Amino acid sequence: MATQSLLPAGDFHTSYAADTVIFPTAAGRWSAVAAIALLCCAPLVLSQYWLSILIQIGYLGIAALGLNILVGFTGQISIGHAAFFGLGAFTSAYVSSKLPVPVFFAIPLSALIAAIVGLVFGLPAARLKGLYLAIATLAAQYILLDFFSRAEWFTGGSVPAIAAPFSIFGFTLRGDRQYFYVVLAYLVLSYVLTTNLMRTRDGRALVAVRDHYLSAEIMGINLTKYRTLSFGLAAFYAGLGGALYAHYQEIVSNEGFTIDRSIMFLAMVIIGGLGSVMGTLMGTVFMVLLPEAMEWVSAALRGGPIDQLLALGKNIAFLREIAIGAVIVLFLLFEPDGLAHRWRRIKAYWKLYPFSH
């Protein structure tokens, strides 16, 4: 393990608890605290544009984290993640606007409802593996999306659903600057919870199911339970992300939850690194910034010869999709462990600089 080599020389763990500690070094712990503190100051200095990107990274990062639990830690595959993201968004919009539930409670509630639906779809998953599961979740994606467009009482059908703005103790949070803290709180909470989950028996059971399910079963791990559970967890985070998305946009329509969005979630997880909690966030940052970066490049080239040759302005949407697909393929071919692995390598390199051994 690359992380092991980063420990100071002579530092040997003598207990299991010391071995699984989240931050093995004080520097790591303080840099995490500093990063959160820095993010807390972000709304004070950043422009509206950058703030909206950060919020986007926040809610997508939460949903992608759920997918990483499912794909990276448990070794299941889901091509229907966006449908659960959408379910969370619509549920939160419905609960907060049609029922007398404050938004503060609507967000976790809709995550729970998404988790229950996820468990239902996870039941066949407990018996299916690999490609059969991929196809089953593909069907779930289409069925749920069809349900969204059909259930007018729930989603408004062709008319987008309205989600109430976030409010707490009768105090309504208006604008990106205040909503940012809500997303940040949920983001930190879910990442800390997930990191902790992976240190518990349940977390290790999920990894065991991924690595060798027969051995896991022999060791007394209930496969059905953990496979279904990971589906429920994935849907929970997807629903949470979706609910945050709903109250950020304050308007929810069907188009945001197509299979393209599902593929984007998968891309985030793969690019970040399967089975890496922090990698998920890196992958999300990458996937959110990729289209933006393409936008900047096309803006910089506007009017130039390349622009005239490729007609960037009207084709940027297609180019973006090509880039997403190409990035997935290239990462799987050349860097299958994702950005998290690359990051560890860079850290290890500088730790040992200038002697690489």
Place this chain on the structure above:
Amino acid sequence: MNTQLLIQLLANGLIVGTLYGVVAMSFVLIYKATQVVNFAQGEFLLIGAWVCWWLLTKYQLPFYLGMPITLVFMLIFGVALQVCVLRPMIGEPVISVIMVTIGLSMVFQSAMKWIFGTNLQPFPPIFSSHAVDVFGLRIQTVYLMSLVVSLAMMAGMAWFFQFSKYGLAMRATAFNQQVAQSLGISVKTVFAMAWAISAVVSAVAGVVVAVVNGVSAGLSAYGIKVFPAVILGGLDSIAGAVLGGVIIGLLENLAHFFDSEYLHWGNLYEIAPFYVLIIILMIKPYGLFGTRDIERV
């Protein structure tokens, strides 16, 4: 009950279903030979149809020249895809391989939109179409042409696997790669060939659909519809894929019939195959003719 409509829809279902069958067949071909689930199957139809359309309209080539060039292009395309992208993925986990094909499908789909636009383009008329009476049904000749081409491709495929040397080599490889290798079969060649044949057969199906309905990005939907068909038929059975395709085609149109006559839910025919898919996966995941080697867990 509107019998006339029902029969008309069933005939439609049969025609569309055989096309699904052809696409499912080429999907199963790849799966059987190389154990890759190809999510980019629909894009093969799309690319084939667009390339043929482009040759026929831009260069004004006659169909008997344009079509072979398209097929040669697809042959090279299939081999190149296998060699450059799928070959390095051999031995990787199923999830990674699936994700690669999903990524490829995204790239191809948007690349086609980028190059050819999003609008539906009518295919240049290859032969004059007129309606004929078949057993009291008014059917356009293009539909009959589509049915005949599909059946011919199925027959060709059956002949290839039963009697030709390469077909037998492919079956041997699908049965057991090591044994095939020890018999002197180049597994590499077989893999490349599977992708090439699959791409070519899909392209023919794509051109057929394009001749009937015109070319648009919607063609890649066939790649998604193929999943219910192959799961129903059994993932590794070519005959099952054909039958599954026909059943899904009929089922779609039956759903459409009940929808328009009784239920009025709208849009049911698009979603019905996926409900069937879920049900089959729950009760009989190996399908009608598939090998029962799924590990029950």
